[in-house]
Amino acid sequence: MLTEQKKIINIEENPNSALILAAELFQAGKIFIYPTDTIYGIGGNPFNEKVADRITKIKGRDESKKFIWLLSDIERVMNYTEILFENHIEFLNKIWPAQVTVVLNLNSRTKEILKQNTAAIRIPQNEFCLKLLNEISRPLISTSVNRSGHEPVHSYKQIPDDFINDVDAIFHNSLQNVNISSTIVDLTSEKPILIREGAVRFVELLQKFS
Numbered sequence: 001m002l003t004e005q006k007k008i009i010n011i012e013e014n015p016n017s018a019l020i021l022a023a024e025l026f027q028a029g030k031i032f033i034y035p036t037d038t039i040y041g042i043g044g045n046p047f048n049e050k051v052a053d054r055i056t057k058i059k060g061r062d063e064s065k066k067f068i069w070l071l072s073d074i075e076r077v078m079n080y081t082e083i084l085f086e087n088h089i090e091f092l093n094k095i096w097p098a099q100v101t102v103v104l105n106l107n108s109r110t111k112e113i114l115k116q117n118t119a120a121i122r123i124p125q126n127e128f129c130l131k132l133l134n135e136i137s138r139p140l141i142s143t144s145v146n147r148s149g150h151e152p153v154h155s156y157k158q159i160p161d162d163f164i165n166d167v168d169a170i171f172h173n174s175l176q177n178v179n180i181s182s183t184i185v186d187l188t189s190e191k192p193i194l195i196r197e198g199a200v201r202f203v204e205l206l207q208k209f210s
Contacts, residue, residue: 008170011035011128018171019128023135030168031055033145035175036070037126038099038182038199039154041142042167043070047113055141058166061148067141068101068120068182072133077121080139082107087210088187094208096123097130099199103186118188128171144181154179 011018022043025032029051031044042058044051046069056063071077074092081104083089092102101122111117122142124130133140144152145159153159156172164170183198185205192209194202 007164007168008172010173011171012173015128015131019131019135021169022132022171025168026132026136026138026140031058031141032169032171033159033163033167034128034132034171035126035156035173036129036142037097037124038180039152040145040156040159040172041070042145043140043142046119046139046141052141055143058163059143059146059148066116066119067143068122069139070122070124070129070133070142071139072130072137073123076133076137076139077104077123080106080110080119081121085190091187091192091209095200095205097125098123099125099180099182100205101182101184103184103188103195105188120184122182128173152181 009018009021022032022034026045029045029048031042031051031054033040034043042055044055046052046067052067055067074089074096077092083104101120103118103120106114106117106119145163146152159170181196181198183200183202183205184195185202186193186195192205
């Protein structure tokens with residue numbers, strides 16, 4: 001078990017050991033805070049019901065709300081989703097990796113496991129995230145570090161002290177992340193629909209859709 005001192009890991013000091021530890025925590029059904037290409041996220045295995053429940057309770061959020069997933073590449077996205085339109089794949093290849101989250105239909109196997117029809121997915125533009133995602137070869141929960149109703153944090157120094165006891169580890173760097181959440185687009189039907197304007201303007205995304 002990690003000591004409190006070892007629970008806080010600067011990924012710039014020893015990136016390889018930080019990467020290995022994060023992957024081990026994921027495989028063990030633990031949860032951790034980590035930097036992304038937008039704000040800091042709380043991560044864990046979305047297929048582990050105890051992990052998802054634990055993160056929901058920490059945030060004090062509505063249990064019906066689903067978490068964003070991070071994945072490393074389009075091929076792995078296709079392992080969990082059902083994309084009916086060829087131009088949707090072209091669109092995703094044009095926009096990712098980026099600060100853009102896309103709601104996609106899940107395939108029948110994933111629907112059966114998770115008892116949900118869609119998932120919001122992003123390929124992040126962040127070196128640590130991408131290396132970790134390649135290491136675990138599975139989706140990683142990415143939800144903002146905050147209690148429900150409070151502002152999310154985009155700097156390690158903003159992480160509340162009480163979160164240290166709530167999670168199994170905190171991975172951080174010295175950089176201040178983008179102080180804005182990802183743009184969310186619904187791509188479950190033929191044309192993209194804006195759900196939330198964030199780090200990337202929707203009009204710019206539409207220019208890449210054909």
